Amino acid sequence: MRDFLQRFFGGDLWWSFRSSPMVIVAAITTFVMIFSSAFANIVAPYDIFDLTQFNLMDSLKPPVWMERGEVGFLLGTDDQGRDVLSTILYGSRISLLVGFFSVISAMVLGIIIGLIAGYSGGWVDAVLMRIADVQLSFPAILIALLVNGIISGLLPGEAQADLAIYVLIVAISLSFWVQYARTVRSSTMVERTKEYVQAAQVIGLPQPLILLRHILPNVMGPVLVIATIQLALAIITEATLSFLGVGVPPTSPSLGTLIRIGNDYLFSGEWWITVFPGLALVILVLAVNILGDWLRDALNPKLR
Amino acid sequence: MPLLQIRGMRVEFPSRRGSVTAVRDVNFELESGEILGIVGESGAGKSTIANAILGLLEPPGIMSRGEVLLDGECIDGLPIELMRKIRGKRIGMIFQDPLTSLNPLQTIEEQLVETIKIHLQFGESEAQKHAISMLEQVGIPDPDIRIKHYPHQFSGGMRQRVVIALSLCANPEVILADEPTTALDVSIQAQILDLMRRLVRETGVGMIIITHDMGVISEICDRVMVMYRGDVVETGPTRKILGNPDHPYTRSLISAVPRADRRMDRFPLVEYIEAAGTPHKPIDVQDHWLGKARNFGGSKNEFLVSVKDLEMRFTTVRSMFKSRRRYLKAVDRVSFDIRPGEVLGLVGESGSGKSTVARLICGIYKPYAGQVVFDGTDLTSLGSRRQINIYRRQMQMIFQDPFSSLNARMRVADIVAEPIRFHRLASSNKEVLAIVDDLLDHVGLGAAAGKKFPHEFSGGQRQRISIARALATRPRFLICDEPTSALDVSIQAQILNLLKDLQEELQLTMLFISHDLPVIRQVCDRVAVMRDGKLVEEAKTEDLFNKPQNEYTAHLLKLMPRLHSHGAK
Structure with missing residues (x-):
């Protein structure tokens, strides 16, 4: 373990991380957001699930620096009198869980299918890519709705609320894999004809090893870029699904549901209900994007 | 007066860690009807000279010293608009890869006619006639039919002929050919070199051929300029440079070309260039x-x-x-x-x-x-x-x-x-x-x-x-x-x-x-x-x-x- 740490801190990855202040800021931001939402019950000033802690009398209070603002509610309160800061902290829990896990599972699925389709070609490629085309012709939301409907139908009623978040992850990743598959497939088709792949074939390496060790590292660049963009998309999709009533119940809010609820109050002047969750989402996505771009470049030895 | 004259050319690529000099103090002249070869290994600065003449140096490259005289007029540092009129019209170009130097979505006719109309201010039908006669001149059979074809319908050698026709169609005074036959087979190479020599003699243009191949030089050039890492080491008539070179680099470069006429045990190394890293250690198969x-x-x-x-x-x-x-x-x-x-x-x-x-x-x-x-x-x-x-x-x-x-x-x-x-x-x-x-x-x-x-x-x-x-x-x-x-x-x-x-x-x-x-x-x-x-x-x-x-x-x-x-x- 010490050996590993030593190698890590002496390595190129750590060095390139340390030499870029923007990446450090992005990493700290991401870490703080993940940490504070994971430990929301300790960090947040109020427990939004505890009905005794909020009061309808406190509803629609503006942030603390405005007139009528109260010190207790740093970023104001929503229509039910819940503290916006606390709802953001609790809300990012679900958003982050859904966002990261659905992107990772969509990525794994898409990469595997893309590698197989691009490397084997022929009818395997044709079948896989037609499936992808069919899926691409439906909006992602519709597919998520469909998957969600089927899975919820199969589950017993009482389990539905508990498992809702996992159903969401499966539904979103099943609608997002196509982009990875198409990108990876086309890059794989280019890499496959290069001589380093033929050299690996001459050595006798089996096909899965060639795909994983030689082709995968060379096609990861665009995948990381898509992943960082899709993280935001996944969080929004989760919000949409929750809004349509097929996602997590309204009692356990996510960033997306907060933004949607807040939207209704935007024109009556209570902008803070939607703006602060929105800002939190923007900051998170931006930080992850910067990290993703850095990782893409840091993993490319040519750019070191 | 020489057709093209380069005086004291120096090209630099400034960067954060000081400036890299790609070409140092190059002087040469080109007469009309003459073929000058520029030969050297990769990184010697051959292509940089051509780009500097055309004002097409890749940024941040600049020609920091010297001048380029075309027919006695100085053409370096001209405004972009004027330079554009010289490129193609007065100086033609032939590139290495005939596959990528033609637009695959246009027929040969469209590309030729467009160039002729721009540079010679011909009308449509006149330009078309000129285009067909150009194709005939570069030895493409049935030019009136072939002109309607797309680049992919031609073989590599034929495509390079089209590129030559394209570079010649505005009656330029000078042609710069950058590795014109490197992408071609030997038999095609011989034909293209023949064609280029014939065209130079017939039309009296001056041609500069840039190549790494001593064989091409010996086939076609009147004079040769040998470059090594940005410096001109030797200039002279082809016969003299190939037969009796003065500079040790030229000598070792020529000796490194594999001989076709007899077999030797080992290839002579180019000693002038640095030693090949650590010398090869013999392996004893018995205990290795x-x-x-x-x-x-x-x-x-x-x-x-x-x-x-x-x-x-x-x-x-x-x-x-x-x-x-x-x-x-x-x-x-x-x-x-x-x-x-x-x-x-x-x-x-x-x-x-x-x-x-x-x-x-x-x-x-x-x-x-x-x-x-x-x-x-x-x-x-x-x-x-x-x-x-x-x-x-x-x-x-x-x-x-x-x-x-x-x-x-x-x-x-x-x-x-x-x-x-x-x-x-x-x-x-x-x-x-x-x-x-x-x-x-x-x-x-x-x-x-x-x-x-x-x-x-x-x-x-x-x-x-x-x-x-x-x-x-x-x-x-x-x-x-x-x-x-x-x-x-x-x-x-x-x-x-x-x-x-x-x-x-x-x-x-x-x-x-x-x-x-x-x-x-x-x-x-x-x-x-x-x-x-x-x-x-x-x-x-x-x-x-x-x-x-x-x-x-x-x-x-x-x-x-x-x-x-x-x-x-």
Whole structure:
């Protein structure tokens, strides 16, 4: 373990991380957001699930620096009198869980299918890519709705609320894999004809090893870029699904549901209900994007 | 007054860490009707001169000193608008790759007529007539029909003729040709060079040819300018430079060109250029790792590798129905045998199927019909992966393109170690790394190379890494697919010497594929000639070069550039 740490801190990855202040800021931001939402019950000033802690009398209070603002509610309160800061902290829990896990599972699925389709070609490629085309012709939301409907139908009623978040992850990743598959497939088709792949074939390496060790590292660049963009998309999709009533119940809010609820109050002047969750989402996505771009470049030895 | 005059040209590429001078103090003149060759190895600054003349230096490059005079007027530092009128109109250009220098979405006619209309202010029909006469002039048959065709409907040589027509159609005074024949086969190269010489004589334009190939220089140029790392080392008439050069660099450059007229033991190295890293350490097969476990059982069979009636088809038209499918026969009933310890050369022009044969032997492609017999075993009949891998280990391949044959994301040590690890040829990771260091040492790279990534090396060094990787399985049979055609002559000499040494020390059997006949003559014991997928002749090297039996072989030999026939003797 010490050996590993030593190698890590002496390595190129750590060095390139340390030499870029923007990446450090992005990493700290991401870490703080993940940490504070994971430990929301300790960090947040109020427990939004505890009905005794909020009061309808406190509803629609503006942030603390405005007139009528109260010190207790740093970023104001929503229509039910819940503290916006606390709802953001609790809300990012679900958003982050859904966002990261659905992107990772969509990525794994898409990469595997893309590698197989691009490397084997022929009818395997044709079948896989037609499936992808069919899926691409439906909006992602519709597919998520469909998957969600089927899975919820199969589950017993009482389990539905508990498992809702996992159903969401499966539904979103099943609608997002196509982009990875198409990108990876086309890059794989280019890499496959290069001589380093033929050299690996001459050595006798089996096909899965060639795909994983030689082709995968060379096609990861665009995948990381898509992943960082899709993280935001996944969080929004989760919000949409929750809004349509097929996602997590309204009692356990996510960033997306907060933004949607807040939207209704935007024109009556209570902008803070939607703006602060929105800002939190923007900051998170931006930080992850910067990290993703850095990782893409840091993993490319040519750019070191 | 000379047509084009360059005085004291200096080109710099400023960067954060100081300025890199690409070209220093270049002076030359070009008369009309004259062909001047600029020769040098990659990085010598040849193309930079051409770009500087045209005002097309890639940023941040600037011409910091000197002037360019065209017909007595200074043309450097002209505003972009005026410069654009000179490019194409007064100075024409011919580029290296005829495939990419024509627009694939426009017919030849559109491209020619557009250029003529812009530069000569001709009307539509007049421009069309001029375009057809241009095509006729560059020797394209049925120009009035061919002009309606798209670039992909022409062969490589024909396409280069179109590019020449395009560069000539505005009646320029000067033509700059940057490696105009490098992408072409020898027989096409000869035709294009003939055409260029004829056009220069007929139209009286001045031509500058930039090339790395001494053969091209000797064929066509009146005068030569030799460049080395941004400096002009020597300028003079072709006969003098090739026959009796003054500068030691020119001398060593010429001596490094493989001779076509006789066989030598080793290639003379270009000593003027730095030594090839650490010199090659001889390997004693008896106690070296590479010699261990060579229990291949001596020479049970007369031939190590035999290819029998090998056939390969590529599908050109796909269809559900068998009768509608169309195939290209890339390899058509090819048979040959290689004895243990022998080097067989496989020669042919591009598209003759020689690389396909190599890939069929080592199992990258599956043959459509025929057998590949290795040490008495028919490889095409082997079913299981394990059985095949036993033979895969015994044959390795060195590829043509040193830039794509190494995985850019892996460290050199891992690249070389991969076959050792995969075939479990060493007992511990420590041993693997020791073997890798030793191998890298033997190919002249030094053990420190292992920690770096491939892109940190030059083309020649990368080819050494490829060789180390191929040796790492302890092969008996090595396939070299154009191992030096992407390299400079001086590097080519080093790599070929290395291959020769290794072949002798390890008693390797080799299949050496090349389009370059002089190289084949130096390296191979026997030669097989391929044309359009068929084997047309097979003979001992000396016999083939002295008394070719086949017409096509004789034709190829005749086209071989004979640099050394110029004086020198």
